[in-house]
Amino acid sequence: MDYTPPLDDLRFLLTQAIDTSELSTLFAEQGFDNDLALTLLEEAGKFCAEVIAPLNLPGDATGCRLEDGKVITVPGFAQAYATYAEGGWCGLSAEPEYGGQGLPRTLQFLVDEMLSGANLSFGLFPGLTRGAVEAIVAHASDELKNTYLPKMISGEWTGAMALTESNAGTDLGLLRSKAVPNGDGSYAITGTKIFISSGDHDFGGNVIHLVLARLPDAPEGVKGISLFLAPKFLVNADGSLGARNSFSVGSLEHKMGIHAQPTCVMNYDNATGWLVGEPGRGLNAMFTMMNAERLFVGLQGLGIAHAAYGKAVAYAKDRLQGRAPGDSRAPAPIIGHPDVRRMLLTIRAFTEAGRALAVWTAIRMDVAHHHTDAAERAKADALVSLLTPVIKAAFTDFGFESTVMAQQVFGGHGYVHEWGMEQFVRDARIAQIYEGTNGVQAHDLVGRKLGLSNGKLAHEFFDLMAAELAEARAVGGIDDITAPVEAALARLRDVTTRVQARNVDIAETGAAACDYLRMFALVSFGWMWARMAATATKGGDTKLHEAKLAVARVFTGRLLPQTAALEAAIDNGAAPLLQLAADLF
Amino acid sequence: MDYTPPLDDLRFLLTQAIDTSELSTLFAEQGFDNDLALTLLEEAGKFCAEVIAPLNLPGDATGCRLEDGKVITVPGFAQAYATYAEGGWCGLSAEPEYGGQGLPRTLQFLVDEMLSGANLSFGLFPGLTRGAVEAIVAHASDELKNTYLPKMISGEWTGAMALTESNAGTDLGLLRSKAVPNGDGSYAITGTKIFISSGDHDFGGNVIHLVLARLPDAPEGVKGISLFLAPKFLVNADGSLGARNSFSVGSLEHKMGIHAQPTCVMNYDNATGWLVGEPGRGLNAMFTMMNAERLFVGLQGLGIAHAAYGKAVAYAKDRLQGRAPGDSRAPAPIIGHPDVRRMLLTIRAFTEAGRALAVWTAIRMDVAHHHTDAAERAKADALVSLLTPVIKAAFTDFGFESTVMAQQVFGGHGYVHEWGMEQFVRDARIAQIYEGTNGVQAHDLVGRKLGLSNGKLAHEFFDLMAAELAEARAVGGIDDITAPVEAALARLRDVTTRVQARNVDIAETGAAACDYLRMFALVSFGWMWARMAATATKGGDTKLHEAKLAVARVFTGRLLPQTAALEAAIDNGAAPLLQLAADLF
The missing domain is CATH 1.10.540.10 (Acyl-CoA dehydrogenase/oxidase, N-terminal domain)
Known part of the structure; x- marks a missing residue:
């Protein structure tokens, strides 16, 4: 399988x-x-x-x-x-x-x-x-x-997002592609884009590109960027495919992984396109869907980690090597080895908490889009905003680390192609980079999201977690799970207050960002483990419930303590990082 | 460059x-x-x-x-x-x-x-x-x-080590290759070996294989393994190359990295070989050089991390993207961003401490081989034994993590082949696996090395570190570096005593192993940073000394606190890992 x-x-x-x-x-x-x-x-x-x-x-x-x-x-x-x-x-x-x-x-x-x-x-x-x-x-x-x-939703046509240029990645304000009005409501788009996933293919149908470009005389920076729709084939009035638009694939990127995905360098040469949204509001148009895209990327990290776990477990049950503790002289399946279990259970502690947090957050997103009450929508939307960078970055970081652990279970066999484990590592790596690197996500969390609602949003989320942890504690019998999570949440509250105070200095924001995001994620995972443990305790004694309690204890006992180290790193601040002059690197 | x-x-x-x-x-x-x-x-x-x-x-x-x-x-x-x-x-x-x-x-x-x-x-x-x-x-x-x-030392001929078989990796006792006496002092070797680095090539000359195989009626397990020398070309009495030996390359492994290294599946089909060492002592013969090989592998991790650092620094100085803290509106080199600096300085904190520890340990190895006083040789050899698994595993773990961070500095460009960063990640990964996986190294440290000299060896090493830390402290002005290292060493001492006490249970050994090794490595790195900081303080005010002090402070302020999290994980013990029945994975 x-x-x-x-x-x-x-x-x-x-x-x-x-x-x-x-x-x-x-x-x-x-x-x-x-x-x-x-x-x-x-x-x-x-x-x-x-x-x-x-x-x-x-x-x-x-x-x-x-x-x-x-x-x-x-x-x-x-x-x-x-x-x-x-x-x-x-x-x-x-x-x-x-x-x-x-x-x-x-x-x-x-x-x-x-x-x-x-x-x-x-x-x-x-x-x-x-x-x-x-x-x-x-x-x-x-x-x-x-x-x-209609044809994109039916799957007849596909879509592609053309944002990045070689000199404009994280900083899209630097992009240079141009769009000149043709006088008939359409625009002529010219420029070169890189890293365009699904930029072209041979599935048939049409490929609909959304392209960021500058109108003539647009101001510099992000305020001069507009969004355009440019189809591979122009569409006739009756909906049939017409002339080939004037853009082409310059080359395919030679990537570390996702080799079956055609990631294109695209050349637009007076390609015909139409404005999507207001002129100069292109980034805004892209960002309306960013929350959903970033949750999607977070789930990519989670998904690959789960897939890698499945193969690693199968291998660990099958591979006979060495003797398990307390076992006889015969070679035993390596799943008996505590260190192999450590790796497998670590993956599981991340993926199962991540999946729970993803479901919880996705429901908030549906509420934010569909609830009849505007106040409920706004409340849910704020929580989604807060958690989106955490899910994108933490799930893909833990996801990548999980694939590396799963590969390690295979020993030398993990390094060769046949077993598929090294592919998981290579494929998972991209999710830490695209849709905003994980460093960018961390900046977003610390520099923007911690400031929302006058700095109160995060603390409201902490209150919500605290209330649920108290409920979980009240179930009884899982104090060894709830107590360390409650303690870690208390630390996170304090750290957050300190980080917010230091946020007046953008250097402090950057210095704290990645470690803070990881700490935030670990505590959120702890919340989900407490919730799942409480559910498992109440739910009777099925094997799945038994497993949930066991994995929860590995999470709180072995992984959650990392929050202490992260707190120390965060509190170390920006000064030590800034001390070294650039020429001494 | x-x-x-x-x-x-x-x-x-x-x-x-x-x-x-x-x-x-x-x-x-x-x-x-x-x-x-x-x-x-x-x-x-x-x-x-x-x-x-x-x-x-x-x-x-x-x-x-x-x-x-x-x-x-x-x-x-x-x-x-x-x-x-x-x-x-x-x-x-x-x-x-x-x-x-x-x-x-x-x-x-x-x-x-x-x-x-x-x-x-x-x-x-x-x-x-x-x-x-x-x-x-x-x-x-x-x-x-x-x-x-003479011809191997001159470089005219190369060597290869043929140990692993598909069912015998970590557990070499399971290997099945056979060696049957030919009656003329030579043996006929038959079997298939995998993962044989430099198993063959087109450099000319000869390829000298050292092959582990079993003599007829050899006992099962490791005691039945002998070591044989089998050259690609038999050597005539005058030293010239004679007939082709009967072994061949079955295939090349399709690997994640080190693509320019021919890693071979080798088929020996009544290949002619000669016994090296005593019958049944093959593993012993291989292990006499293991310390040196494992230090070599540790240095591979370090070397790739350093190479990746060099490229990442060059890129970070060159790449204009976003604004640096306190900078004007113009795009600035990303080396101004604290989070980019965090990644670069983390790599440097590991590689420079690692290099120092490697030099120190290598000198002990030279003393162990060449000193005229047997007691000095034995003392040095014991320290090398203790540190070898630490260097092999920690340098390659930190090395891999460093290549991932260096790749991250490049954003999307890090994921494509041209820049070379994704190759570093793929190449570095093997060093965590071969010559004994890092899990095996950790077992070696905790299960064997902590037991040496009746459990006193590690504590003698801690005494040595403590004495040097006191000397560094006495230099003055670097208490913010020496104090946390001294505190971390004190924790390591206590943890070690507890781990040694629990070592009677092999499951506890396995559960503690990897986290303990990492904690041991971090403290050893701290020792080296204290030593280098003391040297830099005494040495005047050159730019290199300034850099050493700055990196030392990043190490002690941001990275050394990880020891606390590792201590908690170690103390969590084996029980949580063993709780889940194998069928619930």
């Missing part, structure tokens, strides 16, 4: 550990309930395990090619994508108005985890299309919406 | 921070002193920077091939190896009796760091040859020595 979907855990989360009743209310019209959710997740899991997971290792070996300017994707991808689209999966959470099923994003994110774990290169095709769809829904004219959305 | 050798740091260590007078005494006959060392290191650095570093990136892209059973190495390697051998580098620390220069291993290790940083795939060729030479020197008959050593 190449990939085992986390269906038992999803059932535990949706039906026991997390309250999903708000989703049933908000999506009553779509008939949403946990039964529907679990049925769909089972179906999606089957697609992931049976269709795309088997393409993962061969896709990595083959990679995409560029021949005569055309992208050749790896064998099987086009057919798998067609199957996925035919199943209606592309529009799972999309607007019913344009053919989507209008189901919760929560469900979409859980499907995303599985897609990413089974085959990240594949999962990026529908994922980026969804991002483009969201930007169009939120900002484009009705004409553009009616022309493009 | 692809690679900048750490010559300033080496000068600082050899002439100021570490006392090398013992080497000058022990190697007086060879005319060894710091001037000679630095001249040779400069030469070696030049070779690394000018000859092999430029082959690193193209070698990764090309990789080795197997054509008609013949290994084709990447363009430039054969010539580079010839240049290296002609320079006399292969025999730098080898026995003068067989043509070596008899210089300190300390010097060899420092050359190894540079070779590995510039081009790990290349560095493994001379490195493995040296390992084979050492095993032959220590255990083979005079006839074998006279036949093989």
Whole structure:
């Protein structure tokens, strides 16, 4: 088995550990309930395990090619994508108005985890299309919406996001691509973009590019950036495909991983495009969908970690090497070795808490979009804003570290291609980098999110956690789990207050950022472990509940103490980092 | 510049921070002193920077091939190896009796760091040859020595170590290869070995395999293993090359990294070989050189981290993106960003302390081999034994983590091949796995080394560190560096005592192992930073001294506090790891 979907855990989360009743209310019209959710997740899991997971290792070996300017994707991808689209999966959470099923994003994110774990290169095709769809829904004219959305939501056409240029990555304000009005409402876009995922392919249909560029006489910096829609094929009035637009794939990036994903250098040469949203508000248009995109990337880290865990467990049960403690002279499965268990349980402690936190946060996101009460929407949206950088960065950091541990379980076999473990490491690495590096996420958390609601938002979130921890404690019998989490939360509160006070100095923000984000994530994971442990204690004595309690204790006993070290690093401040003159590096 | 050798740091260590007078005494006959060392290191650095570093990136892209059973190495390697051998580098620390220069291993290790940083795939060729030479020197008959050593030491012939089989990795006791006496003093060896670095190549000359196999009726397990020498070409009485031996390359491993290194699956089919050492003592023969090999691997991790640091610094000074704290509106080099500095200084805090500890330990190794007083030899050897697993595992763990941080400095550019950063990550990863995984190293430290001298060895080492820390403190002005290290050492002492007490239970050994090793390494690094800070304080006010003090403060302020988290994890013990039944994973 190449990939085992986390269906038992999803059932535990949706039906026991997390309250999903708000989703049933908000999506009553779509008939949403946990039964529907679990049925769909089972179906999606089957697609992931049976269709795309088997393409993962061969896709990595083959990679995409560029021949005569055309992208050749790896064998099987086009057919798998067609199957996925035919199943209606592309529009799972999309607007019913344009053919989507209008189901919760929560469900979409859980499907995303599985897609990413089974085959990240594949999962990026529908994922980026969804991002483009969201930007169009939120900002484009009705004409553009009616022309493009139905076929993007059906999966007939795909989407791509063209932001980065070689000199403008984190700092998009530096980008140079130009858009000149053609006089007919369209624009001529010229420039070169790099790192464009799904920039082109051979699936058929159309590829809809959203391109950031500058209008003539636009001001410098981010305020001069506008967003344009440029399709690979111009679309005729009857909706059929017309002339080839004047942009092309300059080359495919030679990447560390996700070899089956055509990451393109794109050359736009007076390409025809249409403005999406207001002139000069291009970054704003991109950022409206950023929360969703960043949660998606966080789930990529989680998904690959889960996939790597599954293979590592199978190997550890099978591989006979050395003697287990207390065992006889015969070689024993290495899953008996405490150090192997340490690695496996560490992965699990991160992935299961992460999945729980993802579900909780995704529900907030659905509430933020669909609740009838504006105050409820705003409250939920604020929490999503706060947690988004944490999920993007921490899940992908822990995800990468998890793939490295899972690879280590295989010894030398982990270093060779056949077993697939080294691919997980290479693929997982990108998620720490794209959609804003994890350093950028940490800056976002400390420099922006900690300032929201006059600095009160984070503390409101801490209050929420504290109340739930008290409830978990009241269940009884899990003080060894709840007590260290409550202590860690108290530390996090204090650290937060200190970090907020120092935030007047931007250097202090940067110095604290990454360690603070990791500390924040560990405490949030602790909250979720306390919640899951309380659920498991109340829920009887099934094997899954037994496992939850065991993993919770590994988390609080071995991993949560890292918060103390992170606190010390944060409190060390910026001065030691700034002491060394640049020429002494 | 692809690679900048750490010559300033080496000068600082050899002439100021570490006392090398013992080497000058022990190697007086060879005319060894710091001037000679630095001249040779400069030469070696030049070779690394000018000859092999430029082959690193193209070698990764090309990789080795197997054509008609013949290994084709990447363009430039054969010539580079010839240049290296002609320079006399292969025999730098080898026995003068067989043509070596008899210089300190300390010097060899420092050359190894540079070779590995510039081009790990290349560095493994001379490195493995040296390992084979050492095993032959220590255990083979005079006839074998006279036949093989001179040409291996001159670099005309290379060596390979054939240990692992697909079912026997960490647990070599499971290996199945057979060796049957031919009746003429030679043996017929049959079996398949995997992961054989430098198993074959197209450099010309001969490839001398040291193969572990079982004699007929040998007992099961490690006591039935013997070591054999099997050359690719049999050697005629006059020393010329004769018939091709009956072994062949089955395939090349498809690896995550070190693509320019031909890692072979080898098939021995009644291959002719000769016993090295006593029957049934094969593992013993291999382990006599293990300390040296494992130090070599540790230096690989260090070398790649240093190389990655060099490129990341150059990029960070050049890349304009965002505004530095307190800077104007213009895009500024990212080296001004505290979070970028955090990553760069973390790498430096590990690599410079590691290099210092490597020099210190390597001198102990030279003393252990060459001192006239047996008691001094034994004392030095014990310290080397203790520190070897620490250096192998911690340097390669920190080395890998360093390459990941250096890659992160590049953002998206770090993920594509051209910049070379993702190759560092892939290449560095192997060092955590081979020559005994880092988990095995940790077991060796906790399960075996902590027990040496009735458990006193580690505490003697702590006494030595404590005395030096007191001396450093007495220099004055660096209490903020020495005090936390002294506190961390006190914790390490206590933890060690507790771990030793729990070592009666092998499960506790395994549960503590990896976290304990990391804690031990951090404290040892702290010792070296205190020593270097004291040296810098005494040494005047050069820029290098200023940098040493700054990096020391980053180490003690931000990184050393991790020891507290590790202590908590260690004290959590084995029970939580063992709680979950294997079928619940």
